[in-house]
Amino acid sequence: MSSSDTKSITVIGSGLIGRSWAMVFASGGYRVKIYDNQPGQAAKAITEIRSQLEELEEAHMLRGELTAMQQLTLLSSYDDLAQALEGAFFVQECVFEQLEVKQSVFQDIECLVGKDVILSSSTSCLVPSNVFSKVQNRSRCLVSHPVNPPYYVKLVELIPHPETEATVMDTTHAVMTKVGQAPVRLKREIDGFALNRVQAAIIAESWRLVQGGVISVKDIDLVMSEGLGMRYAFIGPMETMHLNAPEGLEDYMKRYGEGITRVLNSFGPVPNFFGDGAESIVNEMCELIPSDQQHLSARRERRDQLLMGLAKLKKDH
Numbered sequence: 001m002s003s004s005d006t007k008s009i010t011v012i013g014s015g016l017i018g019r020s021w022a023m024v025f026a027s028g029g030y031r032v033k034i035y036d037n038q039p040g041q042a043a044k045a046i047t048e049i050r051s052q053l054e055e056l057e058e059a060h061m062l063r064g065e066l067t068a069m070q071q072l073t074l075l076s077s078y079d080d081l082a083q084a085l086e087g088a089f090f091v092q093e094c095v096f097e098q099l100e101v102k103q104s105v106f107q108d109i110e111c112l113v114g115k116d117v118i119l120s121s122s123t124s125c126l127v128p129s130n131v132f133s134k135v136q137n138r139s140r141c142l143v144s145h146p147v148n149p150p151y152y153v154k155l156v157e158l159i160p161h162p163e164t165e166a167t168v169m170d171t172t173h174a175v176m177t178k179v180g181q182a183p184v185r186l187k188r189e190i191d192g193f194a195l196n197r198v199q200a201a202i203i204a205e206s207w208r209l210v211q212g213g214v215i216s217v218k219d220i221d222l223v224m225s226e227g228l229g230m231r232y233a234f235i236g237p238m239e240t241m242h243l244n245a246p247e248g249l250e251d252y253m254k255r256y257g258e259g260i261t262r263v264l265n266s267f268g269p270v271p272n273f274f275g276d277g278a279e280s281i282v283n284e285m286c287e288l289i290p291s292d293q294q295h296l297s298a299r300r301e302r303r304d305q306l307l308m309g310l311a312k313l314k315k316d317h
């Protein structure tokens with residue numbers, strides 16, 4: 001691979017998600033130009049990425065075909081937006097989750113890039129038609145929503161603006177596939193996208209069951225981690241149903257469809273996540289894992305170690 005034909009991606013914002021994207025893109029062989037509006041922040045990000053890449057290499061968990069050193073040489077940092085954008089064919093924005101900040105960042109970026117450059121946002125909760133409302137040519141804009149930490153959890157939701165061109169979705173899908181992520185396409189924008197809508201449904205029923213005195217906080221988490229979650233790391237709810245009846249999904253619905261409908265009709269309203277009703281759930285959780293930094297960090301470390309192991313297992317199957 002000669003350096004002259006290596007394509008460049010610009011990452012805007014070098015916080016948690018910006019640094020992860022930079023590592024993912026570099027692992028796929030892209031040159032990555034990192035910009036942050038806090039002077040010195042992008043350079044600091046590269047220092048941090050360096051130690052992460054070295055640790056990953058040591059643990060044999062480094063992604064891609066290149067060594068940690070080779071991936072590092074693909075990274076560069078900028079305090080100047082125009083320089084950071086020069087030569088890039090794809091821009092991944094990762095700034096604060098504030099609508100006005102994102103709108104103005106994209107307005108600035110659009111003035112500095114060629115007309116074919118793809119503008120992609122990492123937003124978790126804002127829909128494309130709001131994020132890109134100040135961009136002139138919205139046909140090249142989309143949201144590419146990662147899951148934290150993107151290095152181990154590979155899903156990326158691609159959400160088009162109503163005006164996004166099909167080729168922009170296709171190119172982004174190809175880029176994400178090339179770097180080893182698992183892209184999925186939403187056919188239109190919707191609040192929460194797909195992942196957070198499904199997650200909200202799980203949170204809501206878990207909360208109602210605990211609040212209704214049916215089950216403890218500890219045990220509802222076990223329902224997921226020792227039950228549903230075991231297979232959901234490999235097959236989704238659709239394939240689960242398809243495999244769980246002798247003759248597949250249609251058969252499954254003949255057998256269980258009525259039962260599912262009955263249960264769904266017994267679901268309560270949207271729970272109250274605040275105030276008195278929430279207090280006892282929060283207390284119950286904090287008795288299991290106190291909410292001080294020491295306990296939370298230890299559990300986060302454990303989570304990331306286990307995710308690393310799971311990513312390894314998935315890679316081998």
Ligand SMILES: NC(=O)c1ccc[n+]([C@@H]2O[C@H](COP(=O)([O-])OP(=O)(O)OC[C@H]3O[C@@H](n4cnc5c(N)ncnc54)[C@H](O)[C@@H]3O)[C@@H](O)[C@H]2O)c1
Pocket residue numbers: 012013014015016017018035036037038041093094095096097098101105122123124125145146147148
């Ligand atoms: N953290 C997550 O779990 C997660 C998951 C998926 C998506 N996201 C999304 O990713 C985005 C970034 O989140 P994060 O957790 O990395 O935040 P963060 O606070 O860690 O990082 C934000 C970075 O952006 C920089 N920044 C702020 N305004 C800027 C500007 N105008 N120009 C350039 N840089 C600017 C900040 O200096 C900071 O370094 C958000 O939209 C968030 O919703 C986060």
Ligand SMILES: *[C@@H]1O[C@H](CO)[C@@H](O)[C@H](O)[C@H]1NC(C)=O
Pocket residue numbers: 115116117118137138139140165168
């Ligand atoms: C708008 O963006 C699309 C997709 O990148 C591009 O093909 C088109 O030429 C752009 N139009 C203008 C007027 O810049």
